[in-house]
Amino acid sequence: MNTVIRENDISHVVEADRAHIWHHLTQHKPFETGEPRVIVEGKGMRVWDQKGKEYLDAVSGGVWTVNVGYGRTEIADAVRDQLVKINYFAGSAGSIPGALFAERLIEKMPGLTRVYYCNSGSEANEKAFKMVRQIAHKRFGGKKHKVLYRERDYHGTTISCLSAGGQDERNAQYGPFTPGFVRVPHCLEYRAQWDLSGEEYGKRAADAIEEVILAEGPDTVGALCLEPVTAGGGVITPPPGYWERVQEICKKYDILLHIDEVVCGVGRTGTWFGYQHYGIKPDMVTMAKGVASGYAAIACLVTTEEVFDMFKDDASDPMNYFRDISTFGGCTAGPAAALENMRIIEDENLLENTVKMGARMLDNLNALAEKHAVIGQVRGKGLFCGAELVADRLTKEAADEKMVQAVVADCGAQGVIIGATNRSLPGLNNTLCFSPALISTADDIDNITNAVDKALTKVFG
Numbered sequence: 001m002n003t004v005i006r007e008n009d010i011s012h013v014v015e016a017d018r019a020h021i022w023h024h025l026t027q028h029k030p031f032e033t034g035e036p037r038v039i040v041e042g043k044g045m046r047v048w049d050q051k052g053k054e055y056l057d058a059v060s061g062g063v064w065t066v067n068v069g070y071g072r073t074e075i076a077d078a079v080r081d082q083l084v085k086i087n088y089f090a091g092s093a094g095s096i097p098g099a100l101f102a103e104r105l106i107e108k109m110p111g112l113t114r115v116y117y118c119n120s121g122s123e124a125n126e127k128a129f130k131m132v133r134q135i136a137h138k139r140f141g142g143k144k145h146k147v148l149y150r151e152r153d154y155h156g157t158t159i160s161c162l163s164a165g166g167q168d169e170r171n172a173q174y175g176p177f178t179p180g181f182v183r184v185p186h187c188l189e190y191r192a193q194w195d196l197s198g199e200e201y202g203k204r205a206a207d208a209i210e211e212v213i214l215a216e217g218p219d220t221v222g223a224l225c226l227e228p229v230t231a232g233g234g235v236i237t238p239p240p241g242y243w244e245r246v247q248e249i250c251k252k253y254d255i256l257l258h259i260d261e262v263v264c265g266v267g268r269t270g271t272w273f274g275y276q277h278y279g280i281k282p283d284m285v286t287m288a289k290g291v292a293s294g295y296a297a298i299a300c301l302v303t304t305e306e307v308f309d310m311f312k313d314d315a316s317d318p319m320n321y322f323r324d325i326s327t328f329g330g331c332t333a334g335p336a337a338a339l340e341n342m343r344i345i346e347d348e349n350l351l352e353n354t355v356k357m358g359a360r361m362l363d364n365l366n367a368l369a370e371k372h373a374v375i376g377q378v379r380g381k382g383l384f385c386g387a388e389l390v391a392d393r394l395t396k397e398a399a400d401e402k403m404v405q406a407v408v409a410d411c412g413a414q415g416v417i418i419g420a421t422n423r424s425l426p427g428l429n430n431t432l433c434f435s436p437a438l439i440s441t442a443d444d445i446d447n448i449t450n451a452v453d454k455a456l457t458k459v460f461g
């Protein structure tokens with residue numbers, strides 16, 4: 001426990017929080033009688049709260065972010081050194097860490113060449129949507145501007161990102177939405193929309209995208225935006241055959257493929273990027289959370305040279321470039337932290353570890369499924385796993401949300417922070433989520449799943 005904060009009186013901090021902080025995703029009524037949680041310190045896989053209680057963090061900072069774990073002094077030192085040299089200059093000029101990180105990143109993303117910096121996943125996705133619209137205006141008289149997005153996917157919190165949001169409960173009460181965003185069906189076979197399985201199911205789910213394109217008119221559709229593995233919509237790994245067909249469809253109708261790697265990017269699934277499991281060739285990739293593991297706010301929109309070229313092909317036209325602004329895209333702390341974050345992942349072989357520990361986590365969860373009938377399906381890729389809880393395995397009726405949350409709470413009481421889909425899909429917020437840091441050991445994984453085992457026994461018997 002940090003002694004400086006102790007001396008400053010942690011109870012004062014808690015009162016200041018209670019009086020003035022508006023926490024994200026939180027109903028504050030309970031804080032009128034109880035205390036908000038304040039996290040005061042972190043090291044490796046563990047964090048400590050204001051009471052000194054230690055937690056094993058199975059969700060990398062709550063939202064799949066701290067990929068290399070807490071307390072990395074190397075990243076803090078790199079950021080400090082950079083800040084005292086030059087902290088900021090607007091993105092119309094370059095920076096040393098900005099150029100060097102872009103070069104390192106592009107090495108990991110064959111086929112892509114250009115990096116646009118900004119400061120959140122939502123912002124990166126907005127930039128991509130703006131590019132699609134500008135390309136439509138420049139080349140297609142404004143017509144080919146629509147962005148297709150998938151049911152259950154999430155792309156961010158702004159109104160236009162929510163307009164591309166496939167989670168109806170997350171979107172509720174925030175309309176009206178931005179026009180030009182069109183939904184395609186999800187690809188989760190467990191909640192099947194077609195009476196098919198395996199590769200046949202995957203192809204059918206992709207064909208459903210083509211049906212939407214044809215209904216809208218291919219000359220109106222500019223891009224398809226998808227998560228490689230759907231995160232907050234229930235940890236949905238794509239069925240076999242899906243991505244190959246999606247790629248074919250995009251090619252056939254000249255539709256840009258925008259992959260949202262905000263969660264999957266930078267190692268989470270055991271490859272640098274989630275799309276790399278599936279042989280996809282994206283035109284645009286967005287990333288944020290794990291890029292610098294939360295040591296600094298940084299997001300990137302990465303494109304092919306073909307996309308980039310469309311914004312410089314007529315230099316005599318004063319409107320013919322990407323006229324977007326990102327003030328904090330010019331912060332140097334982000335790329336300085338990202339460079340060090342990437343070095344750690346390489347030096348410590350964290351991709352390999354993610355594959356190994358991810359397999360262990362899936363095995364452990366599948367073993368729990370043998371024991372607890374409430375687990376309807378276990379899904380995941382690398383250290384990104386989910387367990388969907390059901391009241392009845394045959395009907396697949398979702399488990400009561402309050403009981404799902406009781407499992408999360410019981411793990412917390414045991415000192416293990418896990419997640420669950422939350423105010424995302426009406427009636428289907430029933431998937432437990434696990435995304436521990438890429439540094440997880442076998443003991444960490446076992447401790448997480450042992451806590452879940454106990455919690456499931458306690459809540460569901």
Ligand SMILES: Cc1ncc(COP(=O)(O)O)c(C=O)c1O
Nearest residue numbers: 120121122154155156262263288
């Ligand atoms: C897949 C995905 N895309 C985009 C975002 C938005 O990122 P941010 O919260 O940094 O704006 C999130 C956030 O959870 C996400 O899960």
